Amino acid sequence: MNRKLVQKIVFTILFFVTLIVIIPVILILSIIIKEGYSAITLEFLTSMPKDGMRSGGILPAIIGTFSIVICAISVTLPIGVLCAIYLNEYAKDNLLTRIIKLAIVNLAGVPSVVYGLFGLGLFVIFLNFGVSILAGALTLSIMELPCIITTSRGALNSVPQSFREASLSLGVSKWQTIRYIVLPNALPGIMTGAILSISRIAGETAPILFTAAAFYVPHLPKSIFDQVMALPYHLYIISTQIPNMPKNLIYGTALTLLIIVFSMNLFAIFIRSYFRKRKKW
Amino acid sequence: MKKIVDFAIEKLIFIAGLVAIIFVVLIFFFLLKGSLTFFKEYNFFDFIAGRYWYPTSTPPKFGILSLIVGSLFVTLGASLIAIPIGIMAAFYIAEVAPPSIKDFLKSGIELLASIPSVVIGFIGMTTLVPLVRTLFNLPTGLTSFTGSLMLAFMAMPTIVSISEDAIRAVPWQYKEGALALGATKWQTMYRIVLPAALPGIFAAVMLGIGRVIGETMAVMMITGNAANIPESIFQPVRTMTATIAAEMGETVKGSIHYHALFAIGLVLFVITFIINFIADTFLNRSKK
Numbered sequence: 001m002n003r004k005l006v007q008k009i010v011f012t013i014l015f016f017v018t019l020i021v022i023i024p025v026i027l028i029l030s031i032i033i034k035e036g037y038s039a040i041t042l043e044f045l046t047s048m049p050k051d052g053m054r055s056g057g058i059l060p061a062i063i064g065t066f067s068i069v070i071c072a073i074s075v076t077l078p079i080g081v082l083c084a085i086y087l088n089e090y091a092k093d094n095l096l097t098r099i100i101k102l103a104i105v106n107l108a109g110v111p112s113v114v115y116g117l118f119g120l121g122l123f124v125i126f127l128n129f130g131v132s133i134l135a136g137a138l139t140l141s142i143m144e145l146p147c148i149i150t151t152s153r154g155a156l157n158s159v160p161q162s163f164r165e166a167s168l169s170l171g172v173s174k175w176q177t178i179r180y181i182v183l184p185n186a187l188p189g190i191m192t193g194a195i196l197s198i199s200r201i202a203g204e205t206a207p208i209l210f211t212a213a214a215f216y217v218p219h220l221p222k223s224i225f226d227q228v229m230a231l232p233y234h235l236y237i238i239s240t241q242i243p244n245m246p247k248n249l250i251y252g253t254a255l256t257l258l259i260i261v262f263s264m265n266l267f268a269i270f271i272r273s274y275f276r277k278r279k280k281w
Numbered sequence: 282m283k284k285i286v287d288f289a290i291e292k293l294i295f296i297a298g299l300v301a302i303i304f305v306v307l308i309f310f311f312l313l314k315g316s317l318t319f320f321k322e323y324n325f326f327d328f329i330a331g332r333y334w335y336p337t338s339t340p341p342k343f344g345i346l347s348l349i350v351g352s353l354f355v356t357l358g359a360s361l362i363a364i365p366i367g368i369m370a371a372f373y374i375a376e377v378a379p380p381s382i383k384d385f386l387k388s389g390i391e392l393l394a395s396i397p398s399v400v401i402g403f404i405g406m407t408t409l410v411p412l413v414r415t416l417f418n419l420p421t422g423l424t425s426f427t428g429s430l431m432l433a434f435m436a437m438p439t440i441v442s443i444s445e446d447a448i449r450a451v452p453w454q455y456k457e458g459a460l461a462l463g464a465t466k467w468q469t470m471y472r473i474v475l476p477a478a479l480p481g482i483f484a485a486v487m488l489g490i491g492r493v494i495g496e497t498m499a500v501m502m503i504t505g506n507a508a509n510i511p512e513s514i515f516q517p518v519r520t521m522t523a524t525i526a527a528e529m530g531e532t533v534k535g536s537i538h539y540h541a542l543f544a545i546g547l548v549l550f551v552i553t554f555i556i557n558f559i560a561d562t563f564l565n566r567s568k569k
Contacts, residue, residue, distance in 0.1 A: 007467035014373040021370050021437050022389040028396065028404050079297055086298030090291070102561060103301035109488070109557035110308060110550060111495025113522045117529070117546040121311040125534065142304050149301070175287045203397025206497040206522075210529050232399045232498075239403045240502060254400050265395050 032255050039252025053216065053238055054245060058253055063220050064133070064228030065260070068212060069201050071137030071224060072144065077194050079141075080148030087149070088156040089178055108146035112206040115143045119211040134224040136212020143207055144197045151196070155189025156182060188275035192268045199264035203257065205232040215241075231257045312550055315543025319343075322537055328544060334508040334519075336528065336538045343541045345548070347510045351425065351518035352494060354511055355504060358429025359436060359493045364486055366433070367440030371482075374441065375448040376470055394438035402502030405431040410503055417515055423505030425518040431499055436489040443488060447481020447567055448474060481567035487560035491553050497522040521545050 043057060050056030091097040119139030129135040159182050167177040205213075213233035221228045235253045238245050320328070323343055331344015374386050409430060414422030451474050459469040475482075505517025506527060525542050532538045 003465045003468065007465045010467050011373075011377050014369050014377055017366055018370040018373045018378075018386060020366055021393070021434075021441065022386060024434060025389050025393045025396075028401075029392075031404065031408065032400070079300055082294050082297030083300055086294045090294060091298065100298060100301055102558070103305045105561045106305055106554055106557050107301050109491045109495070109553045109560075111497065111522055111553060113497040113525050114308070114312070114495070114546045114550050114553075117315070117525060117543060118308045118311050120529070121315060121543070122307065126311075145300065145304065173283070173287050175290050199395060203395075203399070205397070205399045206526055209526055232397050235403060236399050236498060236502070239406060250403065254403055257397060257400060261395055261397060262392070265391070 029258070032251055032258060035248060036251030036253075036255030039248040040255060044249075044252060045256070048218070049216065053234075053242060055249070058231070058234060058256065060217055060220055061229040061231045061234040061253070062256070064213075064217075065202055065231040067133050067221055067224070067228060068137050068140065068208065068230060069198055071133055072140040072201050073194060073198050075138060076141035076144045076148055076197065080145050081152045081190060083145070083149045084152035084156055085178060085183075088153050089174070089182070104146045104149055107142075108150075110143075112143065112204060113209070115139055115207040116209050116211060118142075119207060124211055130225060131210070131212060131214070131227050132225045133212055133221060133228055136208040136228075136230075137224075139207045139211045140201050140204060143204070144201060147197050147200065148193055151193025152186070152190045155186040155193065158189065159185045188271055192272045195264050195268040195271070199261045199268075202264070203232055203261050205230075205236055208233060231260070309550065312543055312547040315540050316547045319537060319540035319544045323541070328541075329548075332510065334524070336532070336541065341538065343537075343544075345521065345524075345545060347508050348519055348521045348524050348545070349548075350510050351504070351508075352520040352522070354425045354514065354518050355428045355432060355500060355520055356490060356493045358425060358514060359432035360486075360490055362429060362433035363436040363440055363489060363493075367437050367485075367489065368444055368482060370437070371441045371444035371448060371485075372470060372475075375445045376466070376474065390438050390441055393434070394442075398435065398496060399498040399502075401431060401435060402499035405499060405503040419515055421505060421517060423503060423517050424515045425504055425511055426514040428500050428504035428518070428520075429514070431503055432493045432496055435496060435499065436493050439492050440485050440489040443485035444478070444482045447478040447485065450481065450567065451477040478567070480563045484560040484563040484567065487556050487563070491556040491560065494556070495522060495549065495553055497526050501526050521549055525549075 045057060045062065046059050047057035048059055087097070087100065091100070116139065119135055119142075123129045123135035123138050124131055127135075129138075163181050163185065164177055167181045168174070172180075208230055212228060213230050214227035215229075215237060217227060217229055231253065235250070235257060238253060239250050328343055328345060329349075330346055331342060332346050333342040333344045334347060335342040370386075374383055378386060405427065409427055410422035412422070413419065413424060413427045413430075417426075455473050455477060456469050459473045460466070464472070500520050501523035504520065504523065506519045506523055507517035508519045508524070509516070511518050525545055528538070529542050532542065
């Protein structure tokens with residue numbers, strides 16, 4: 001009886017401890033929604049900032065974030081998927097593979113601000129791209145590589161071995177098998193990973209601090225060599241650097257960023273569950 | 282023709298396989314290149330062990346001891362909070378929670394993981410900072426304690442989800458064996474599952490710590506950024522990451538200050554490299 005009581009007490013404690021993790025999440029979201037939803041109007045989303053950003057909208061920051069995200073994902077996705085194909089389909093269990101895996105783990109652990117330094121050194125200065133969408137996007141694309149590689153590899157790995165064997169036994173070459181059998185079946189998993197990466201890229205600030213982001217740009221970007229405003233950086237600026245900034249505009253910016261990030265995540269979850277139901281094996 | 286295409290593509294795939302190595306080496310190379318210029322002009326020992334970070338005075342001082350201590354203070358505080366809570370939450374989610382609650386908790390943690398750090402920093406500034414100030418009656422709420430609280434929260438998804446994987450990877454035969462001998466569920470968890478999952482949990486903790494040390498935006502917004510060696514956790518501190526982020530924009534490219542920031546980046550890179558290496562070793566062990 002005593003042991004049962006101990007267990008009951010312990011489980012109750014565990015439950016409340018878990019609540020400590022979850023409750024702040026709910027609090028944060030409800031505060032931002034409550035304070036921010038009144039600021040989000042069509043005008044706020046589609047006009048330029050005015051009065052030293054104390055009024056007006058956040059259109060250039062939204063456009064800037066989207067252009068960085070699109071550039072970054074279109075670089076990182078093909079490279080990451082090819083790398084995953086190598087690891088899952090070609091790599092043997094040897095020292096090189098072990099080193100590649102270790103490199104991926106370490107790439108994932110490099111602090112985001114160090115990526116910023118690296119992007120500044122390589123893209124902005126050495127390759128002379130300047131502070132631009134291109135430099136920021138390339139920096140972010142390297143940062144997202146580990147994530148893309150890991151999720152794509154998981155997706156490739158979940159394609160049954162028998163699919164490959166059936167194709168190979170018909171005399172189809174290894175690459176053709178990967179191209180026409182493995183990749184199509186792994187596509188939902190790869191897409192889920194890509195969308196999650198997009199949502200992470202959209203929220204990153206430190207890597208674009210010195211590679212892409214501008215305090216204020218009076219016009220929308222015209223080419224990938226332009227500096228841009230970006231939503232997360234804009235949020236940082238208006239919440240720390242601008243005195244007498246109206247509170248609801250800051251919350252509105254935070255809410256806009258959260259909506260973009262969460263809708264990406266929801267989309268990824270939707271794709272995952274949709275294809276899981278349709279899976280035939 | 283087909284064979285040539287196949288051959289070319291397979292070579293391309295092989296090169297893509299090496300990208301991770303290439304970029305780790307490139308990152309290290311560029312950090313080293315920036316730092317070497319700095320160390321030519323500034324003594325390495327004065328850099329690591331110097332107490333004063335006065336980059337703009339004449340002559341400038343680039344001692345990062347106070348920044349290292351700042352990072353350490355915040356990280357240690359965050360770890361003390363996040364590790365016990367994270368592991369307990371992982372056990373609850375993996376072993377105790379009924380399926381419906383479990384799904385709810387897991388999506389809550391996924392949600393937390395996806396909140397951008399600048400948003401966490403902003404919320405910390407508007408809610409936690411004033412709260413800490415009034416609660417402890419301090420001149421400012423921008424302290425290392427505030428930073429630790431917020432970072433503990435940010436490390437939680439890493440610690441919880443990787444620990445949970447480790448707990449669930451424990452073979453069911455172990456648990457059934459213990460239960461069959463008459464142990465309660467809690468005794469089984471404590472005596473059987475915990476020891477078996479320990480390497481994986483340790484890896485989770487290391488990865489969480491790595492995340493905290495590297496965190497930049499939230500830390501910069503809520504720890505006060507005073508480059509002093511703190512005497513208590515209720516004083517402002519400045520971390521290595523925040524220093525790079527705050528000063529790189531204002532310094533002249535190519536100046537000694539600019540290169541000093543690369544040297545800090547190199548220190549951070551080496552620290553996180555070691556932490557991730559240890560974590561990876563333990564993860565591999567737990568998989569076997």
